[in-house]
Amino acid sequence: MAVIARLDDVTLSYAERVVLQNLTLDVVEGAITCIVGLSGAGKSTILRLLNGLRKPSVGRVLVKGQDLTQLTERELVNLRRSIGFSFQFAALFDSLTVYDNVALPLRENMHLSDDEIRPRVHEALETVGLAGTDDKYPAELSGGMVKRVGFARAIITNPEIVLYDEPTTGSDPIITHLLTDTIMHLRKKMNGTAVVVSHDLQSIFMMADYVAMLFEGAIIAQGTLAEMRSSINPIVQQFLQGSEVGPIPI
Amino acid sequence: MAANPLESVGRETTDLLEYVGGVALLGGESARLIARLRIRVAETFNQAYLLGVQSWSIVLLTSLFTGMVISLESAVQAVHYGFGSLVGSAVAFGSFRELGPMLSAVVVAGRAGAAIAAELGSMVITEQIEALEALGLSPVRMLVVPRLVAMLLMLPVLTIMADIVSILGGAWLASQVAHIDYDTFFTSIRQGVTLSDMLLGLLKTFAFAIIIVLIGSYQGLRTRLGAAGVGISTTGSVVISIILIFITNFLLSYILFGGSVGGG
Numbered sequence: 001m002a003v004i005a006r007l008d009d010v011t012l013s014y015a016e017r018v019v020l021q022n023l024t025l026d027v028v029e030g031a032i033t034c035i036v037g038l039s040g041a042g043k044s045t046i047l048r049l050l051n052g053l054r055k056p057s058v059g060r061v062l063v064k065g066q067d068l069t070q071l072t073e074r075e076l077v078n079l080r081r082s083i084g085f086s087f088q089f090a091a092l093f094d095s096l097t098v099y100d101n102v103a104l105p106l107r108e109n110m111h112l113s114d115d116e117i118r119p120r121v122h123e124a125l126e127t128v129g130l131a132g133t134d135d136k137y138p139a140e141l142s143g144g145m146v147k148r149v150g151f152a153r154a155i156i157t158n159p160e161i162v163l164y165d166e167p168t169t170g171s172d173p174i175i176t177h178l179l180t181d182t183i184m185h186l187r188k189k190m191n192g193t194a195v196v197v198s199h200d201l202q203s204i205f206m207m208a209d210y211v212a213m214l215f216e217g218a219i220i221a222q223g224t225l226a227e228m229r230s231s232i233n234p235i236v237q238q239f240l241q242g243s244e245v246g247p248i249p250i
Numbered sequence: 251m252a253a254n255p256l257e258s259v260g261r262e263t264t265d266l267l268e269y270v271g272g273v274a275l276l277g278g279e280s281a282r283l284i285a286r287l288r289i290r291v292a293e294t295f296n297q298a299y300l301l302g303v304q305s306w307s308i309v310l311l312t313s314l315f316t317g318m319v320i321s322l323e324s325a326v327q328a329v330h331y332g333f334g335s336l337v338g339s340a341v342a343f344g345s346f347r348e349l350g351p352m353l354s355a356v357v358v359a360g361r362a363g364a365a366i367a368a369e370l371g372s373m374v375i376t377e378q379i380e381a382l383e384a385l386g387l388s389p390v391r392m393l394v395v396p397r398l399v400a401m402l403l404m405l406p407v408l409t410i411m412a413d414i415v416s417i418l419g420g421a422w423l424a425s426q427v428a429h430i431d432y433d434t435f436f437t438s439i440r441q442g443v444t445l446s447d448m449l450l451g452l453l454k455t456f457a458f459a460i461i462i463v464l465i466g467s468y469q470g471l472r473t474r475l476g477a478a479g480v481g482i483s484t485t486g487s488v489v490i491s492i493i494l495i496f497i498t499n500f501l502l503s504y505i506l507f508g509g510s511v512g513g514g
Contacts, residue, residue, distance in 0.1 A: 053383055081386035091381035093373075105385045108392075153385075 004029035004161060004193050005050055010059035012045060019045055020056075021217040027161070032187055032194045034204045036239060037214035038248065043197040044088070046214070047163040050195065051083045052076040064160070081109050084162035088169060090150030092138040098125070099134035102152045110157065124152040127189065128182055144175035148182060155186055162186065164196040168203045180206045201242060213239060215248075273468050277460065279390045280398050293396040301362040301397065302404025308361060309354050309408045310415045316349050317341055317416030318423040325428035334428060338435035339442025341420035342413075346448040347507060350413040352499045355458035358405060359491035363466040366397055367487035370470025371480035379471065394467045401459040409455045413448065450506045457498050465491045 005027035012020040019042045027033050027050070035043050048054040049061050052068045061068040063079065071079065092101045102121045106112045112120075125131055128148040138146055147167060154162050164183060168176040180203040187194045198204055204211065205225065212222040213236050221228060221236045228236060238246030283289070325337045370393060373379050382389050417439065424430040469487040473479045 048380075051384060053380060077386045077388075080384060083384075085381070085384035087377045087381055087384075089376065091377035093378055093381075094376075104387075108387055109385070 002029040006062045008060040010056040012056050023218050025219050031209035032207050033210040034196045034208040035212050041214045044165050051080050082159050084154030084159040086150045086154040086164045088166040090146045094138050098136050098149050105157050124156050128152045161193045168200045276468050277464050280394050283391050283395050290396050294399045297396045297400035298404050305358050305361050309357050309412050312357050313412035313416040314419040317419035321420035321423040325424040329428045334430050337424050338438030342417050342439040342443045345413050345416040346451045351409050351451045351454040354409045354412045355495045359462045363462040363491045364484045364488050366466030367470040367484045371473035371483040374473045375476050398463045401463045405455045405459040406452050454502045461494045462491050
């Protein structure tokens with residue numbers, strides 16, 4: 001198994017508050033890695049480290065062989081263009097239509113003509129099941145549709161890695177199933193790598209090839225879904241069972 | 251335990267320097283992008299409409315009544331002392347040099363500056379700014395530069411319109427309350443005010459445009475604490491912009507007109 005991205009002994013702190021401490025995480029190429037953990041544990045911060053939106057206080061962030069901590073801002077911008085990012089609440093630009101939201105990276109970064117952009121946007125929207133929504137504004141869509149437009153925007157440039165921040169949070173079980181299916185379908189179609197931050201067990205059990213558990217600023221366990229399920233670590237067990245009884249302070 | 255006063259002064263000084271540095275960096279980055287013509291033309295026209303065209307009614311209304319009040323205050327006194335023929339130049343002089351540029355800027359800061367801070371602040375708390383960065387796009391190029399260029403284009407235009415309306419309002423009021431006819435009023439302007447008075451006044455508007463957009467954008471982009479933070483940023487944008495407009499207006503007047511008594 002090849003590792004496409006690695007957080008190597010990373011510590012991140014803001015002023016006196018330590019968010020991540022001596023954290024090491026491997027992202028396996030061509031697989032879906034789910035990062036799980038309690039709310040506010042720093043899971044989303046890991047995604048921001050992986051695309052260079054945050055810099056670690058200590059340690060290295062390696063993506064496709066490049067150490068992000070050593071890159072210039074310009075090099076980081078170029079790298080970010082090859083990593084898709086789906087935000088928790090999609091972060092669509094509310095002044096733009098669905099079509100323009102998805103087309104934006106192609107228009108601004110790749111400078112393609114409208115004739116080149118149109119089929120790609122329509123294909124991406126079709127892939128996430130939103131054909132025919134071109135002219136709608138984000139405010140006119142349901143929560144699940146907004147998230148899928150966010151997925152379409154994240155994959156429009158065919159990135160090798162797509163980062164999903166809490167893709168199913170706040171969705172009902174049916175939409176959760178739909179969104180999870182979409183992530184699996186997109187990963188397969190693009191033959192790429194996905195890193196998903198979530199604490200939605202139903203979704204994790206459906207899609208994860210690998211799971212890493214974040215607890216108190218560090219990855220305390222990492223492995224395949226089967227390995228994690230049979231882990232003897234009581235924290236992992238308590239989390240995966242969704243139990244309130246165990247070593248995790250509530 | 252009460253905070254050490256020295257520590258408090260030190261912290262506030264650091265915050266002020268950080269703020270000034272942040273605005274300067276934003277201004278520098280915007281200037282660099284404009285110099286390299288990295289300007290989104292369609293978005294700039296859109297912002298010119300939103301920030302400029304949509305502000306015209308409020309700017310003209312305030313200018314009309316300002317011109318009328320200057321005329322009201324000066325015309326009666328001037329006629330009383332036998333200087334009625336100078337009212338036109340007094341109104342035009344004040345409008346061109348000071349009130350036209352400054353009042354237009356203050357009104358636009360209250361309307362458009364607040365709108366910039368609120369919009370960018372909302373984009374911060376809904377992660378739209380971070381989304382731009384994640385897409386490898388510069389928020390300064392995408393959001394700040396179009397607003398800055400639009401404001402640099404529109405504020406001088408609004409000020410010229412404000413100057414004209416202010417003078418027309420002043421002329422009408424002078425004719426009504428002091429019976430100064432239009433011919434006398436406009437002759438006084440031709441004799442007492444030069445084109446350079448108007449052009450130097452317009453020069454100020456470029457500085458005001460920069461203040462309004464950079465402060466509004468910086469306040470918006472540093473928004474924290476959710477919806478409450480948007481309110482704080484918006485209020486801060488208006489207050490800081492207006493204070494800076496007044497200070498800058500004084501400094502520019504001192505530099506541009508300091509040694510001049512005006513008049514042709």
